Amino acid sequence: MKNWFKKAASVVLVTTLLAGCSFGGKEDSSATPQALKVMYYDEGGFFQEYGMLFSTLYPEIEITVVSTQSIYRSNSGENGEEVDYEKAKQDLIDKEKPDIVMLDMTEYEKMAQEGKFIDLESYIAKDKFDTAGLVPGMIDYMKQMGGGQLYGLPSGFSSQVLFYNKALFDKFNISYPTDNMTWNEVIQLARQFPTDGEKEDRIYGLKAGYNSSLSGLAQMIASAEGLNYVNPATKTMTINSAGWKNAVQTAYDAIKSEALYFEDQNNMGWSGDYNDYLLRNPFTSNRAAMTIDGSYYIREMKEAMEYYSKDEGKVVKDWDIVTIPVSPQMPDQSTSAWYNNIFAITKDSTNADAAWKFISYISSEEHARVKSKLTYNNGFSIHTKYIKDEEGHNYAAFYKLKPAKPTMDYKEMEKLPKQFSMMFYSYMEDEFKAVQDGNKSADDALAALHTKGEELLAQESMTDEEINKLWEERYAQESGSPAVNSVVVE
Template structure:
């Protein structure tokens, strides 16, 4: 046995040295190898400012080459899927920057690298990520995670604590329904001059009934058209309830809309900077509740630092989650991921690409990003979404992102449908607002008119037709219409 061991032990040691398995020989060598990482992004300068400079300092052996995708959006590109496929084929980026629809399509086409095994192997820390992020990516990826996102956008509901105390109204709470929120807004007084009075809630840009009902319906994950089947669905109980709720809210006179800012007042160009700051009724202390993102906080702070108006600015405010749908009380339709970074399935630099993805979703990156102005969104690590003044910043991520897409398959509809239907809806619903037509009658008309519009075929112009052009892609013809 002793004689045998003299041969076996040296053989084992020799094998380990050759393979590098035991001492990480190959792993250490890999860590020190120079590699190039091609990353798809808008432009090189903004990429390095946002991500690249710190990453390059941490990983000097990885040379980053930014391939700018701006040219995809130049010219007359109508088929953006074809433009993206062409860009990937020509540029061969290792990391793709995608929106949700692009992410879903490329994942389904098998063009993205599955990250689930990598996260398990590398013991990637998923604790501390905003709730629902990985579920969102997995659901849109067909069951697997094919990308990571370093930041997110989320709206919250701001409320003026002083106004609620003044009128002895209990303040809003997280996960209130739209109906509860509107009823709360109605408890504030509605009298007084439009430019001086108090409003309960700001809701959207204008008093357009269709726009308001769409906000309510969207929170319940219902659409007015099934685009894939070309079937109108506006004459349903869900939409009737949304319209009735919107009409009731409008009749209450408790709502404020952005379109009211300059009604009967000075033209925007004639306003001073101080007038501009006070033109927002919430900042001016005249609005009880409003929706906004992290950038709205910066606007409040800027106004509060202005010597001329700082005494007129809202001081005692806080935030809660945006109103939710009754069927989806834990989801926000006002939360989104701007950039999803995915690794191309055929990338030769997957190890380096994973280092980048894991870094931009790490606590280290979140800590650095939390020191910035957050114009590009909030970091996905909740530990660094905090406020030194004690405001409820958890409201930014307390809800999970909704995967409902009200524009799903809209590319399958006739090009004229959107404009034509919105025009018809505006005409019929204006009669409802003026009490000249019943809601049921208006929805009957829109159901029929909309169905007729859905069944229209886009005109196929003849060669050389004046005022029209064609763009062929993937065997399809896209019509480009011009108007005089």
């Protein structure tokens, strides 16, 4: 399979990049053949995203892909037991002995601090690899996660930002949002916009997602503050705290102000024209002053602008971006920013030099330049030179905040009773709805959730069959339909 991809590489590159794309740095074709084994999710994806370009430049390096797909194909083992994905991946590494592994941030941090990779700084110094143009703070962050040493480099990053409609702010004489605002500050800004008019025609201060429940908004604010409702490592509840009370109160005040727009979850389907679908977003149609979204939303706005170019004022044109709301305690971090596809060289690699050649190329400005012309980029480039547009929007907002550590340690969460997350989420919905409806105080709701959470933590894990039955009962309760297992034939 990989040979087919390599043969197709030159054709694909010519048709997508056309002439005049100088690669530079190509090795002499007579160079000594080398073998390189890379662990990645699947072979096809690897060669499309990285391998074709690299193999065109370095044909003497033969790449074999060790696919990790088999690890994730089933949620349970052969006898129904739970799969330990971390162990399964390590077993695959031990068996295949790849030179390079691709990791997410959690995997990188754990394995780096266990000393399983080669430090890249000596290679960087030897090759005088230029790090000046990389995303600010990225190298320091990767070192921090590696216990002080640089064991890997990401090939891209993703993040969310706060979009704002400059024309609407000007119309109502309201100051523009700025970088590093808190959730409370953004909501106060949203509340300065008028709230009169019919739902489908009025102006909203902020489009806040797809969940109008107090639970959904409070959890979003709590996440930005680095709060979790449970400490899975110690199996203790952490929801009954001042931080959570502030998140719930902030969310409550925001919802009651009617300044926020929420998508109707009961009307998510769409069978009409795609361009009309784009206008369902009130920010796109000039009916929301702010919204939180990722870089893909820029493409959606441009598509709407092109289609409705003759309809003046129908689509937002005068917009800009600032950083997503942050926590006062973590003003330079965001839980909505993360580095993608971190590549590291394994400690036992026998082809470390070739492995570094691969990592240094996909981390180079040259690779970023070439990939900026293709359509299958994996998030943003790690080179800020290619994170900009011709209209001068504040694209620096995408990389100004460094990733915050996830509020939820999912590996540790797997050690809790299987039913904990599902049942506690349901409890949160119920308790916070009582607060939203004015039937309970935030203090009482948080105290009740603390108690219910402790009761769940003390339970034994349910079986998969019992979990499935719980899901069926929950679905039946929400939809008003009888659960399949509840039908009794006499």
